[in-house]
Amino acid sequence: MSEETIAVAMSGGVDSSTAAALLCASSERVVGLTMQLWNQRRLPQLAPDGPVAHRCCSLDDVYDARRVAEHLGFPFYVVNFERQFEDSVVAPFVSDYLSGRTPLPCARCNTSVKFEDLIRLARQVGARRLATGHYARARRNEQTGRWELLRARDSGKDQSYFLFGLTQSQLAGAEFPLGEMTKPEVRAAARAAGLPIAEKPESQEICFVPSGDYAGFIEAYLAEQGTGAGTSGEIVSSDGRVLGRHRGLHRYTIGQRRGLGLAAGRPLYVVGIDTGSNRLVVGEDAELSSDSCEVREVNWIPWESPAGAVEAEVKIRYRHPSARAVVEPAGPGRARVRFESPQRAITPGQAAVFYQEERVLGGGWIA
Amino acid sequence: MRGIYFDHNATTPVDAEVLRAMLPFLSDTYGNASSIHSFGQEARAAVEKAREEVARLVGARPAEIVFTSGGTESDNLAILGIVRGARGERKHVITSAIEHHAVLHTCQALEAEGVEVTYLPVSAAGVIDPAALRNALRAHTVLITVMMANNELGTIQPIEEIGRIAAEADVWLHTDAVQAAGKLPIDVTRLGVDLLSLSGHKLYAPKGVGALYVRSGARLARQSFGGHHERDRRPGTENVPGIVALGRAAELARGHLADEPLRLGALRDRFERGVLDRIGSTRVNGAAAPRVPNTANITFSFVEGESLVIALDLKGLACSTGAACSAGAIEPSHVLTAIGLPPHDAHASLRFSLGRANTADDVDAALALLPPTVAHLRELSPLAPKPVAIP
Numbered sequence: 001m002s003e004e005t006i007a008v009a010m011s012g013g014v015d016s017s018t019a020a021a022l023l024c025a026s027s028e029r030v031v032g033l034t035m036q037l038w039n040q041r042r043l044p045q046l047a048p049d050g051p052v053a054h055r056c057c058s059l060d061d062v063y064d065a066r067r068v069a070e071h072l073g074f075p076f077y078v079v080n081f082e083r084q085f086e087d088s089v090v091a092p093f094v095s096d097y098l099s100g101r102t103p104l105p106c107a108r109c110n111t112s113v114k115f116e117d118l119i120r121l122a123r124q125v126g127a128r129r130l131a132t133g134h135y136a137r138a139r140r141n142e143q144t145g146r147w148e149l150l151r152a153r154d155s156g157k158d159q160s161y162f163l164f165g166l167t168q169s170q171l172a173g174a175e176f177p178l179g180e181m182t183k184p185e186v187r188a189a190a191r192a193a194g195l196p197i198a199e200k201p202e203s204q205e206i207c208f209v210p211s212g213d214y215a216g217f218i219e220a221y222l223a224e225q226g227t228g229a230g231t232s233g234e235i236v237s238s239d240g241r242v243l244g245r246h247r248g249l250h251r252y253t254i255g256q257r258r259g260l261g262l263a264a265g266r267p268l269y270v271v272g273i274d275t276g277s278n279r280l281v282v283g284e285d286a287e288l289s290s291d292s293c294e295v296r297e298v299n300w301i302p303w304e305s306p307a308g309a310v311e312a313e314v315k316i317r318y319r320h321p322s323a324r325a326v327v328e329p330a331g332p333g334r335a336r337v338r339f340e341s342p343q344r345a346i347t348p349g350q351a352a353v354f355y356q357e358e359r360v361l362g363g364g365w366i367a
Numbered sequence: 368m369r370g371i372y373f374d375h376n377a378t379t380p381v382d383a384e385v386l387r388a389m390l391p392f393l394s395d396t397y398g399n400a401s402s403i404h405s406f407g408q409e410a411r412a413a414v415e416k417a418r419e420e421v422a423r424l425v426g427a428r429p430a431e432i433v434f435t436s437g438g439t440e441s442d443n444l445a446i447l448g449i450v451r452g453a454r455g456e457r458k459h460v461i462t463s464a465i466e467h468h469a470v471l472h473t474c475q476a477l478e479a480e481g482v483e484v485t486y487l488p489v490s491a492a493g494v495i496d497p498a499a500l501r502n503a504l505r506a507h508t509v510l511i512t513v514m515m516a517n518n519e520l521g522t523i524q525p526i527e528e529i530g531r532i533a534a535e536a537d538v539w540l541h542t543d544a545v546q547a548a549g550k551l552p553i554d555v556t557r558l559g560v561d562l563l564s565l566s567g568h569k570l571y572a573p574k575g576v577g578a579l580y581v582r583s584g585a586r587l588a589r590q591s592f593g594g595h596h597e598r599d600r601r602p603g604t605e606n607v608p609g610i611v612a613l614g615r616a617a618e619l620a621r622g623h624l625a626d627e628p629l630r631l632g633a634l635r636d637r638f639e640r641g642v643l644d645r646i647g648s649t650r651v652n653g654a655a656a657p658r659v660p661n662t663a664n665i666t667f668s669f670v671e672g673e674s675l676v677i678a679l680d681l682k683g684l685a686c687s688t689g690a691a692c693s694a695g696a697i698e699p700s701h702v703l704t705a706i707g708l709p710p711h712d713a714h715a716s717l718r719f720s721l722g723r724a725n726t727a728d729d730v731d732a733a734l735a736l737l738p739p740t741v742a743h744l745r746e747l748s749p750l751a752p753k754p755v756a757i758p
Contacts, residue, residue: 005681031681077677124674124744126681 005029006175007122008131009114010068010076012061014200015133017068018186019177021193023131024072031127032069032076034062035118037085037109038208043220046210064197071196081117088112090208094218097250098230100273101349104162104318105206111165111299119173129175136160137179138171141302147171149301149360154182161318164353164363165299215251233278235262238271238287246280249273255288255345269345289342295327295335295352298364305329312354312361314339316346327354327361335364370683371729375569375722376518376546376662377687381612382571382723388615389573392608400605401596410607417614424617425544425563426554427580433600434610437577438545438566439469444579444590444601445541445562446473446512450482452588453509459483461503461511461538463495463524464705470512470543471701487513492655493522493706501532510539515547515563519702519718520653521662523551530559539585545569545577549620550628550659561585567609571723572616576609623723631721632660634730638719639663641734646741652706652716661721666708669751670715670744678740684733686719711750 008020010032023030040059062078069076089108096103119130135152136159147168152158166174178186190198209217219229230248237243244262246252251259256270260282271288272281293316300306306329313322314337324340337352346366353363372380392413398406400414418429435441450458462474464486474484485503487495495513511533516523526542533540541562544553549570555563562585567576581587581600593602639651648668667675672688679686688700698704699713708716719733745751 031677075681077680079673079677120747120749121671121674121677124671124747125678126743 005031005127006129006131007031007033007118007125007127009118009133010034010065011133012064012068012197012200013133013203014190014195014197015135015178015186017065017133017195017197018190018193019131019133020068020074021072021189021195022177023175024074025193030072030074031122031125032065032074033118033122033130034065034076034078035085035113036062036078036080037082037113038090039082043217043224046213046216046220064200067196071194079118079121081113084113084117085109085208088116090221094221096349097214097218098275100249100275102253102347103349104351105208107162107165107351110162111167111170115166115170115174119170123173129173131175131177133178134159134163134176135178135181136163136176138174138176140172144302146302150179151355151358151360152176152178153180157183160355160360161315161351161353161363164301164351164360165297166301167299168301171301215248218250219248230275230278233280235260235280235282238281238283243268243282249275249278249280252280254347285344288345290346291342292336292338293343293346293352294330294367295337295364296333296367298329298333298335298362300362301360302362306361310354310356310361312356315351315353315355316343316366317350322355325354333364370680370685371725371733373684373686373719373721373725373729373733376521376718376720378568378574379571379722380724381573382616382619384619385572385612385615389608389612392611396607398607400607401594410605413611413614414605414607417610417617420614420617420621421565421578422580424548424553424621425565425580426556427563428583430598431580431583433579433581433597434605434613435577435579435601436575436606438467438543438564438569439577441564441566441577441579442467442469442512442541442543443473444587445564445581446470446477446510447590448587448600449510449539449541449562449585450477451590452586455507455509457483457507459485459505459508461485461487461500461508461513463487463489463513465489465493465495465517465520465522465702466512466514467518467543467545470514474512483507489522489705490656491707493517493520493653493702494656495524495529497525497528497532500529504532504536504538508536508538510541512541512543514543514545515553516544516550516659516662517653517702518546519662519700520656520664520706521546521658521660521720522653522656523547523658526558526560533561534559546662547659548617549623550631550661552624555580555582565613567613567616570613570616570620572612573609576606576613578613627723628660631725634721634725634727635660635663637727638721638730638733639665641730642737645734645738652703652708663719663721664703664716665719666712666716667741667744668712668715669748670741671748671750672714672717674744675717675740678744679736682736682740684736686717688714688717715750 006028010016089105093103093105122130135157137150151160205212222229234242235244235246252270268282271283309326309328312327314325315322326338328336330336348366350366351363354361396409398410400410418432422429422432478484489495539561542560543564545566548565561582563580565578568574596602650666652664699710703713
């Protein structure tokens with residue numbers, strides 16, 4: 001066994017399956033790992049009438065991952081990280097919503113579970129690195145000796161936004177076989193490898209929230225924990241006039257227009273979520289714009305921390321073009337982002353990720 | 368690379384002689400044992416011969432053996448059949464906290480029907496206390512169900528003593544003997560049990576066949592409906608090849624009882640001693656109790672059991688983190704919890720269960736693999752105390 005062993009995180013989808021196939025083709029010794037993250041028997045009130053399918057940890061997805069491993073001929077294991085996932089991802093997801101933030105669970109999962117618990121397990125069972133199906137690239141900068149994170153070659157699929165929190169040791173252990181490929185190329189590679197899941201549709205949802213009903217999930221989760229979700233309260237304009245009633249603050253996000261139930265004669269948007277007074281603040285489009293934000297738990301990638309203010313292109317949502325800004329370090333783990341022009345709906349709980357061309361400089365959580 | 372198989376409590380390979388005995392019933396001798404014609408008669412004769420062999424393994428009469436699809440069905444049929452068949456408004460069942468889920472979940476289903484259930488705790492050694500069982504008896508207790516040997520620890524329960532208590536109290540006694548058969552002599556009369564479950568695939572027969580001993584005179588309510596097979600106790604066309612296999616496996620097991628348990632016990636002890644000598648912070652669970660000879664349950668402190676099972680499998684040693692059925696569950700093993708292991712130790716415990724094909728070479732190979740694997744895991748474990756430099 002002189003060749004190096006690499007573990008692959010397999011979801012049962014096309015991307016991670018193809019990543020596994022590419023590694024097999026490059027004749028590395030591959031071990032497939034699927035994380036069991038959420039017990040689908042919990043929160044039965046959320047289950048659709050039919051059998052549970054196409055969700056994270058659904059038996060179908062585990063079955064697909066296992067079929068791919070069998071097809072490619074490498075050992076495969078399902079590993080249980082339900083407790084870690086609940087502690088590091090699900091509970092913060094719920095508490096973020098209850099605090100008026102709009103969380104980004106996939107990024108939390110990457111930093112706290114996938115590249116933490118799973119990569120440790122991979123190393124424990126003899127692998128040097130963990131490969132995933134992310135569209136991103138990592139490389140070591142020989143001059144600085146540091147690992148760098150780069151956007152994927154396919155800018156339409158780039159997922160580096162979700163990886164901004166990876167530390168140097170996490171990046172050193174990560175492998176992104178799809179970083180140089182486009183989605184059509186990945187599909188073609190899946191077909192060429194004869195993968196049984198080559199035509200499987202893409203999943204877009206938050207994996208543990210069935211059918212995208214995150215409000216229903218939060219309510220069911222809190223009911224299971226023996227506490228209630230937020231109750232109805234007032235909808236007010238930014239100058240304090242009561243305009244209507246909301247259905248619990250966890251049901252709203254900054255910039256939201258639909259589902260407010262207001263007849264104002266002009267478009268109104270959520271501009272603030274005030275959990276202290278249980279009030280939802282609405283206003284006109286212009287009130288959504290801001291030219292700066294504060295960012296916490298900042299992770300810098302090319303440096304331990306920058307020497308001073310950094311010019312960057314900053315992304316404040318996954319599906320959002322990046323905007324020119326200056327990022328000023330503001331004490332340990334903190335930064336202030338000043339945009340060249342005002343940005344719409346900067347949302348607490350989302351990530352602000354700093355780029356310079358294809359390099360990810362770092363990022364943090366919008367306060 | 369086939370590797371070393373130390374997971375015989377999960378399942379055993381089909382013995383070559385068992386396979387040879389059953390094969391004709393998958394091809395030439397295909398009759399339905401209920402048919403009148405000669406094809407059927409051949410099958411019937413084979414089924415009844417198998418029934419005699421299974422009866423002989425446990426000291427029963429052939430008419431008291433019901434063939435089933437396996438241990439789980441046998442447990443379900445015994446417990447549901449006796450309790451639902453019992454008269455009275457109030458019914459009470461006594462079981463233990465370390466039963467297999469086939470028993471525990473059946474008891475929980477009965478609770479949903481209004482039946483009262485007592486789950487007896489076990490000692491740190493993994494054995495129930497007969498005095499506690501006696502104290503748990505109520506006027507309306509209808510059934511005691513306690514396993515003969517535990518699947519995770521191998522600990523043997525005092526069934527004979529429980530049998531005397533059950534007889535005095537006039538309560539039916541069921542025992543799940545799936546992990547005991549072939550490893551211990553079993554005599555239902557001496558033990559005083561009224562119902563006893565067996566599984567084929569733990570006994571070198573194939574999966575999908577099992578048996579339930581039901582003492583004649585026991586009122587067993589039917590749990591599935593169809594024809595009059597198995598004396599009206601279990602409908603469905605007999606699984607003739609499986610039953611023939613179970614019969615042959617029972618015959619072989621009886622033949623092996625004189626020497627195989629001794630051989631396995633010596634191998635298991637060599638394995639346990641080797642682990643304790645070579646790896647620090649290890650402990651054998653259930654060692655203070657009488658155990659079946661093939662089972663070793665070992666806590667490797669500061670190790671994540673799931674990682675250790677995978678790492679060992681990749682190096683060619685198959686073992687398990689407890690009951691195969693609980694793999695993938697978030698809870699630590701209910702058995703290890705019941706003997707008082709804190710969650711981190713329960714998660715750090717592995718079960719090694721030896722079988723007929725294992726040799727001293729297998730044990731030595733496993734003992735060579737384990738120390739470096741455990742050391743590597745401890746190095747990477749967030750649970751392990753870091754070595755302190757001595758100035």
